[in-house]
Amino acid sequence: MKEEFIVSNDFLNQRLDKFCTEISPSSYSRASIQEAIKLGKILVNNQIKKQNYKLKKNDVVSFEYEKNDTTEKEILPENINLDVIYEDDSILAINKDPGIIVHPAGNVWKGTIVNSLKYNYDFTDDFDDEKRPGIVHRLDKDTSGILLIAKNPKVREILSKQFKDRVTDKYYLAITKGKIKNSKGIINKPIGRNPNQRHKMAIIGGAKESVTKYKVLKSFKENYNLLWLKILTGRTHQIRVHMKYIKSPIIGDFVYNSKTVGEKEAYRQMLHAAKISFFHPITNERMTLIAPLKDDFKRVINNLYK
Numbered sequence: 347m348k349e350e351f352i353v354s355n356d357f358l359n360q361r362l363d364k365f366c367t368e369i370s371p372s373s374y375s376r377a378s379i380q381e382a383i384k385l386g387k388i389l390v391n392n393q394i395k396k397q398n399y400k401l402k403k404n405d406v407v408s409f410e411y412e413k414n415d416t417t418e419k420e421i422l423p424e425n426i427n428l429d430v431i432y433e434d435d436s437i438l439a440i441n442k443d444p445g446i447i448v449h450p451a452g453n454v455w456k457g458t459i460v461n462s463l464k465y466n467y468d469f470t471d472d473f474d475d476e477k478r479p480g481i482v483h484r485l486d487k488d489t490s491g492i493l494l495i496a497k498n499p500k501v502r503e504i505l506s507k508q509f510k511d512r513v514t515d516k517y518y519l520a521i522t523k524g525k526i527k528n529s530k531g532i533i534n535k536p537i538g539r540n541p542n543q544r545h546k547m548a549i550i551g552g553a554k555e556s557v558t559k560y561k562v563l564k565s566f567k568e569n570y571n572l573l574w575l576k577i578l579t580g581r582t583h584q585i586r587v588h589m590k591y592i593k594s595p596i597i598g599d600f601v602y603n604s605k606t607v608g609e610k611e612a613y614r615q616m617l618h619a620a621k622i623s624f625f626h627p628i629t630n631e632r633m634t635l636i637a638p639l640k641d642d643f644k645r646v647i648n649n650l651y652k
Contacts, residue, residue, distance in 0.1 A: 352542050353405040356604050362390065363397040366409060368600045369545040382409075419455045421476055423465035426457070431492070432635050436628050437505070438467075438480070438495040441637040444488045444614045449478045459493065469497045482506055483580065488600075491518070491619025492637040496627070504627040509580065515623040518575045518585060519639070521616035521646055523606055524594030525569045530561040533588040537581045546601055547583040549591050556581045558588045566650040570597070570610070574620075585617060597646075610649040611642070618643055 357365055366379045366388055382388050383397045387410045390399060401407070426446070432439040442448070442459065449460045460479065464470045473479035480495040482505045496502035508514045538553030540546040557578040564572040571594060577584055586602050589595050595603035598612030607613065623634045639647075 349409045349544065351407045351409070351545065353401045353403060353407065354543065355403060356602065357401050358403055358605075359400045360604060361397065362388070362395055362399040362401060362407070365401055365407065369543075370409065419450075421450055421455055421461060421464065424456060424461040425465050426459075426462035428459070428462055428466060431637055436497055436501045436626070438497060439622075439635050440493050440495070441640075442485055442490055442493045442619075444490045444640065444642065447487050448484045448493065449481050451477070463495070467497075472498055473502075474499075483509055485619055486583065486586075486615070486617075488598075488614035489617045489619060490637075490640045490643065491617075492622045492635055493619070494622060494624070494635075501627045505624065508624055512578065513625065515621075516577050516580070516619065517621040518577070519618045519620045519643070520573045520575060520585060520589065520596050521598075521610075521612065521643075521650070522571045522573060522589050522594040523569055523597050523603070523609070524571075524592075526562055526565075526571055526592065526594050531559075533558045533560065533592060535588065535591055537584060537587050547581070547587050549587065554581060555579060556584050556588065558585055560589075569594075570650050572647065572650075586615065610646045612646050613642070616643060616646055 351369055363380050363383060370379065380397045386394050389408045390405050392408070429441040429443065430438065431441050447454055447458045449458055460477065460481065463480065470479040480497060480502060482494050482496055482502055485491060485493055494505065496505050534557045535549045536551065536553035537547050537556040538550035540548040559576040559578065561574045562571050563574050575585055586596055586599055590602045596615045596617055597603060597606040597609055599615035600607060618639055619637060621634065621636050623632065625631065626633050
């Protein structure tokens with residue numbers, strides 16, 4: 347299978363191997379990407395380039411990879427630490443670390459939250475969906491914070507309906523760069539798949555409704571900001587796209603703001619799912635859970651005060 351990506355301003359001067367690792371449809375490792383470059387399976391403008399080639403605007407990167415059906419693979423239990431913040435007989439809530447994928451997809455079938463669940467819990471055997479047992483919603487790989495997990499199919503059905511009906515309230519903290527005109531506001535812009543760069547989402551007229559509320563908690567020098575956000579819809583990359591739209595993208599974001607990677611020691615998108623409110627699927631009691639910030643997020647905030 348072959349994919350093509352057109353290089354935008356976000357990726358100017360980025361190394362070819364690093365770019366491909368980030369946008370790889372199958373999330374290959376950097377080592378496998380480098381091997382593919384050597385073998386000529388990754389081309390730039392139909393030419394073989396070295397792995398350290400610096401990308402230019404409008405370069406066309408073609409990526410040939412083997413389509414791999416993870417349903418044919420066994421998803422094995424793995425002893426991966428879970429930061430549990432709440433648990434009872436029906437639900438589990440964890441504070442997800444950045445850098446870990448929620449469930450197997452594409453060519454990724456190990457090192458996920460689901461692999462850890464299969465190691466630590468027996469309830470995963472009660473679900474027909476082996477790739478996503480108990481998974482109610484998702485967080486991007488490099489987003490940290492609260493992930494809610496159901497312990498049986500009936501509970502997942504109840505919680506999923508709450509998400510669908512927008513009964514669940516989800517709040518995030520983000521660090522952005524770029525002057526924000528209003529200290530608080532609502533961004534209501536539809537989000538869909540970027541037709542030219544399929545790994546990205548974009549503001550597209552006629553796409554699905556996407557609504558984000560934001561409030562600036564603190565503004566720092568050099569136009570850095572700490573934001574509190576609430577999403578009223580749950581689109582892929584919603585906050586990341588909306589913040590880029592108002593010209594204050596999240597720092598450390600390889601896809602939407604790659605030039606800030608490493609600034610203030612932000613080596614991943616500084617986005618944290620901090621709080622969630624929902625009705626308990628059994629007692630119907632309104633619950634609110636809070637996920638403490640991860641160490642890297644706290645370190646970046648501390649650096650902003652320097």
